[in-house]
Amino acid sequence: MNLVVSHYQKDIDMKKLSNQPCLIARSLALVGDAWSMLIMRDAHAGLTRFDDFRKSLGIAPTMLTGRLSALTEEGLLEKRRYSDRPPRDEYVLTEAGRDFLPVLFAIGAWGRKHRGGGEVTRFFDAETGTEIDPVTIDRATGAPIGTRPIRIVAPE
Amino acid sequence: MNLVVSHYQKDIDMKKLSNQPCLIARSLALVGDAWSMLIMRDAHAGLTRFDDFRKSLGIAPTMLTGRLSALTEEGLLEKRRYSDRPPRDEYVLTEAGRDFLPVLFAIGAWGRKHRGGGEVTRFFDAETGTEIDPVTIDRATGAPIGTRPIRIVAPE
DNA sequence: ATGAGTTACTATGAATTTAGTAGTTAGTCA
DNA sequence: TGACTAACTACTAAATTCATAGTAACTCAT
Numbered sequence: 228m229n230l231v232v233s234h235y236q237k238d239i240d241m242k243k244l245s246n247q248p249c250l251i252a253r254s255l256a257l258v259g260d261a262w263s264m265l266i267m268r269d270a271h272a273g274l275t276r277f278d279d280f281r282k283s284l285g286i287a288p289t290m291l292t293g294r295l296s297a298l299t300e301e302g303l304l305e306k307r308r309y310s311d312r313p314p315r316d317e318y319v320l321t322e323a324g325r326d327f328l329p330v331l332f333a334i335g336a337w338g339r340k341h342r343g344g345g346e347v348t349r350f351f352d353a354e355t356g357t358e359i360d361p362v363t364i365d366r367a368t369g370a371p372i373g374t375r376p377i378r379i380v381a382p383e
Numbered sequence: 384m385n386l387v388v389s390h391y392q393k394d395i396d397m398k399k400l401s402n403q404p405c406l407i408a409r410s411l412a413l414v415g416d417a418w419s420m421l422i423m424r425d426a427h428a429g430l431t432r433f434d435d436f437r438k439s440l441g442i443a444p445t446m447l448t449g450r451l452s453a454l455t456e457e458g459l460l461e462k463r464r465y466s467d468r469p470p471r472d473e474y475v476l477t478e479a480g481r482d483f484l485p486v487l488f489a490i491g492a493w494g495r496k497h498r499g500g501g502e503v504t505r506f507f508d509a510e511t512g513t514e515i516d517p518v519t520i521d522r523a524t525g526a527p528i529g530t531r532p533i534r535i536v537a538p539e
Numbered sequence: 540a541t542g543a544g545t546t547a548c549t550a551t552g553a554a555t556t557t558a559g560t561a562g563t564t565a566g567t568c569a
Numbered sequence: 570t571g572a573c574t575a576a577c578t579a580c581t582a583a584a585t586t587c588a589t590a591g592t593a594a595c596t597c598a599t
Contacts, residue, residue, distance in 0.1 A: 244417065249504045250494030251424050251487055257498075261400065261415030268407050272535060277547050285399075287587050288548065302497070313595035315546065323497045328529045329519035331407050333489040338406030341458070341479045342413075346538035348405045353532035357523040363485035366516040368508055373484045376509035379428060382502035433576050443558050444577065469566035471575060 248382050257301045258327070262286060262294050264334070267327050270304065275317035303327060332361040404538050413457045414483070418442060418450050420490075423483050426460065431473035459483060488517040 244256035298304045303324035306316045350359040363372045400412035454460045459480035462472045506515040519528045
């Protein structure tokens, strides 16, 4: 099996991550840190305001400012004014941000299997009431990812 | 000695996350950084050896040592001796490590939709030859994550 | 009208982590 | 003996992260 990664050996760093042919690497350039992912989680849970994120995460305000700006700049969140006097902005999910939810559930599913136990937050389908059990499948074959051999094709 | 100290600090730091009731947070305590995820990606692509990871990622050896030990300690990789003279070890995926593949594909799928374009690495089903199109669904309802309302239940 | 409270930040400096390069260990091979 | 390989460790500098304090622009109660 050939390598997924680029063949340059020297100039791979985090800044160049977003130019790599591997879409995993590209995505990780934006959300490849725990704070960003946890902000996305909280945003999906309904949080929108600076102080709500800060209190929920216990993150330093400088960090939060940086992460929110980055996620906004990258189009996962959108800054929206909710008060003119005093001027106040909140951060709401964009479509790209909402599309990130499957990633969070895939991570959570891994955690349930391999880091479960004790008190855990659980997710239920609001209509059927059944607990959500996320599986990532290939839409083409319907097979869960990892159950069938895969061929990796790098460009050029 | 530097490494030992930094490992200790990281463990303290991670204990904040790994004891949380949210399984996403718990998981991110282990793999919530880009290097760890990229190592997991490369491991799935077939890399096993220190120098292969190092060359593929352009990561500093100190970083790589730290990340490989952490992933090994957390049970996503396993150290295996492949030569006694000279003594040489390689890192192979455990079951927990293999179970991480859906997370990587979910991230890749997000990237394809929102950071696609240009030259990208692609994945095909080795048997059918069709390109893999990962979707994360709820096994109970069959509905893609994000298409139905969810109820979050935190422990008391 | 003054002072307390709210919200979304910035400023600052110390602690910690990361990056980059060089060197070490334990060998093999010619 | 000397060159070479693989898997690291040592060291230092640069960058990032953390924690705390402070600020801007208001509102509201006394």
